[in-house]
Amino acid sequence: MKMLINVPETVVADALRGLAAAHPELTVDVENRVIVRRDAPVAGKVGLVSGGGSGHEPLHGGFVGPGMLSAACPGEVFTSPVPDQMVRAAAAVDSGAGVLFIVKNYTGDVLNFDMAAELAEDEGIQVAKVLVNDDVAVTDSLYTAGRRGTGATLFVEKIAGAAAEEGQPLERVESIARQVNENSRSFGVALSACTTYAKGSPTFDLPDGELELGIGIHGEPGRERRSMMTSGEIADFAVNAILDDVSPRNPVLLLVNGLGATPLLELYGFNAEVQRVLAARGVAVARTLVGNYVTSLDMAGASVTLCQIDEELLRLWDAPVKTAGLRWGI
Amino acid sequence: MKMLINVPETVVADALRGLAAAHPELTVDVENRVIVRRDAPVAGKVGLVSGGGSGHEPLHGGFVGPGMLSAACPGEVFTSPVPDQMVRAAAAVDSGAGVLFIVKNYTGDVLNFDMAAELAEDEGIQVAKVLVNDDVAVTDSLYTAGRRGTGATLFVEKIAGAAAEEGQPLERVESIARQVNENSRSFGVALSACTTYAKGSPTFDLPDGELELGIGIHGEPGRERRSMMTSGEIADFAVNAILDDVSPRNPVLLLVNGLGATPLLELYGFNAEVQRVLAARGVAVARTLVGNYVTSLDMAGASVTLCQIDEELLRLWDAPVKTAGLRWGI
Amino acid sequence: MLDADFFRRWMTVTAASVEREADRLTDLDSAIGDADHGSNLQRGFRAVAAVLEKEAPDTPGAVLTLAGRRLISTVGGASGPLYGTLLRRTGKALGEDAEVSEARFAEALRAGVDAVMALGGAAPGDKTMIDALLPAVDALGDGFAAARAAAEEGALATTPLQARKGRASYLGERSIGHQDPGATSAALLIAALGESAEADGE
Amino acid sequence: MLDADFFRRWMTVTAASVEREADRLTDLDSAIGDADHGSNLQRGFRAVAAVLEKEAPDTPGAVLTLAGRRLISTVGGASGPLYGTLLRRTGKALGEDAEVSEARFAEALRAGVDAVMALGGAAPGDKTMIDALLPAVDALGDGFAAARAAAEEGALATTPLQARKGRASYLGERSIGHQDPGATSAALLIAALGESAEADGE
């Protein structure tokens, strides 16, 4: 795989310069790696800060803006950011109403955000944290690092972002974020491995004619390898894996997410199959989002995320959002 | 390259079913392959119809909606749609104010849209056509099919769409569309070939360590092959190729477009380099759009499109648009 | 004399040989085009065979105009309108007679090829289907076998040419050294004439 | 006795061996993780070497707390906070003395390793850096060479284990058969002790 880069060392900084040039509505601190909405801190508004390794764009930097994140901290590719970034972001967005850290459940993200929370509280910032752990491919047990955070991150950031934008208090924004996470489940499938800049070759070897079920978004191999399946068979597998874990009674939000290199044409076709399986299992879909939102560099494949919602969550989902990666209503 | 599909024969139909499921604001005729905004025909409004081979999503179906296209006709992958689709689309969107066909300059698209225009006029629909031919990689001479239509299609569809939405008459919408095309130039670079479903293997052989300069968006090989270049060198080459052809006096719209498999992280880094070259050449950038908009299935690489604008065109660019692929202001 | 049956056979024999050669046509198109010529014609001639079976038009002219319209409605791409026009205009030139002579057919096919040149703007030597079609028309006076030989020779002769029309023209000099897919499929179409006539003799 | 110079050397020798082994660490991480462990530590220990050069802290404790803070601020990932905590807490345990005995250091390092276990929640046998660090601490009473041997053995012994912490745990049984990258880098860190002491002897 060839890359459109200068040198591996500057990939993240180069991207931040490019983001700054394209989006005057963001304040991008390239040196310290913090992306903040220009009008932060917004008086009386809870600040929402997320972050994680780079390579998942538009997550998280593409979700900074009115109605979603206040700031994002991009780490090195597939490497959690450092506490310094998060503390800086928290300070930039805190209006006194406190800050919510939205943390995907990976050891690195958890440890770094934990350290940052302590440091930010030392600076007098009230911090709450919510862990996103929606990936049913990983057994949540004492013998693992717990379920990973993947597609649900978008739901949590969007819905909690809408609540914060309305001026809801920190405890409420936090509990909404937690509820969205608890109501969400994901499952991902890779048709190819991605190539990280540090390594320069695919992170794992996936022969022609095979796919990885239960893939992570960091180039980690999946849970199980199978012979190549059709779009319909993959939809069956992914949706059933989710519905084996949870049985939504209410309508759901559906995210059919591309991992990077899968054409939108295929992703929409996959959506048709996912909707077929959901209909067959009696799950009503309130809203569908199809696209590359939580990616894994140039990995081919897709993930499915369901979030069971009520009227309030649907209202917050539909609320205006104005970011580089997600935009409606304004 | 493995694909997330059922069988090659149903790729387009599957995608249309998935599009219909995700976008209730569109009327998708899966059998006849026409995507129409739900509220068409809009009284007094000029209809905008485009189309082309599939595999370039979100172009064109993702650009149907208020402020942009009235309808799109997706062909087979990389194959122009047939006149029947275009006639059907024209009939569906014509309110009596006439229809503008936006046609990328490829022999197939031109011939099919020409036939469709004749047939639609036979049915009493007033039809105007605008050809998009912005790709400076192809010499426009008697010895070629003329310059290809690539990234400028997005500019033409957006800006003409805004003019139509305002209720401007057909001749005016057509002349604006023509002006946008004349003011636009593109250049694309591929790091890998794409794989079409019919063929099942990369459309051309691009060894490691080489890239194609002046690539088309249909898996056609480019103009010239070189040893791998850095993002900065590619930006120099692409922007200079454009500026050798035209010297914008006014500020420009800039599209830094991914061809499909290039991560957004790289695309933003490439944008930083493109902006550097433009600044060095004294070209002011009024608006920048970075993302995968005019793609070539799973091809890795990027294209740069510049469009010189005046205040009126900028106003129309900034006007509200509400489509699956491009959305702001509403 | 050639009747409607002959022209129907021409279409189904062409459909069968397109089926057989589809991968090769697509491969040729992938070298200098966009890797779809085989699947384009496959889709088109399947539809032609189906519609002729269903509607069974009873004059040579009606067979070819229907086939041409069907190609236009199903193929897309450059080859759809071009092959569609070829058959439609040839059919129109054949009028409404129930049988036509070989000479009359040769004349009609020339009208069809002229229409293709007018529509697509290609001249001989531009590395297109014209480079197989025109020699075939010129040789048709000497029979189907001669036309076939001329078309195949014409197709082979596109290899050293630089493309000036269609997608391959974007490649400039890099189009040299590859046989044109459209000229190759045109040779299949012409070759099918002889086969259809033989089937008649049986 | 070990002075600030010794600890500075420990860090720069570690930095050099991380530099040398970065690709191997990244390869190990790509088998059961996300292919960044080598570049993570490279970035971190380059920063550590730079800051120690610049600030030249003059007690063993200050050297290690500064190094630990720097790792936390530059590495990210799981290994940043963990190695950062290891050095910071070891440094804190060393207090403000200008020189410390090897026994005192062994005790402090145990405090550091305990802090890592508390932070990351890993126990011995979970296939993490702990599996190299803990045996090393246990053997440190017998000298740096013994600690090194224990750490290297501990790292090798992670191969047959199933990971229960960190990214590799997602693989379940498929993590078996691969050496843990963090245990491997921990063995480099411990090996650097002996080398730093030798350099002192020169």
Ligand SMILES: Nc1ncnc2c1ncn2[C@@H]1O[C@H](COP(=O)(O)OP(=O)(O)O)[C@@H](O)[C@H]1O
């Ligand atoms: N202007 C033209 N005139 C005649 N034939 C043409 C012209 N343009 C293209 N062709 C023929 O069409 C063939 C390509 O057909 P096809 O691959 O089906 O369409 P597309 O190029 O749209 O993908 C070429 O090989 C060439 O023979």
Ligand SMILES: Nc1ncnc2c1ncn2[C@@H]1O[C@H](COP(=O)(O)OP(=O)(O)O)[C@@H](O)[C@H]1O
């Ligand atoms: N909870 C934990 N406790 C101790 N060590 C851990 C833990 N989680 C991960 N590690 C160590 O960290 C190493 C991975 O480090 P690195 O690749 O730099 O971080 P990341 O996993 O975030 O990419 C693993 O090989 C393991 O030794």
Ligand SMILES: [Mg+2]
């Ligand atoms: Mg990592």
Ligand SMILES: [Mg+2]
């Ligand atoms: Mg084509």
Ligand SMILES: [Mg+2]
């Ligand atoms: Mg073709």
Ligand SMILES: [Mg+2]
């Ligand atoms: Mg790692």
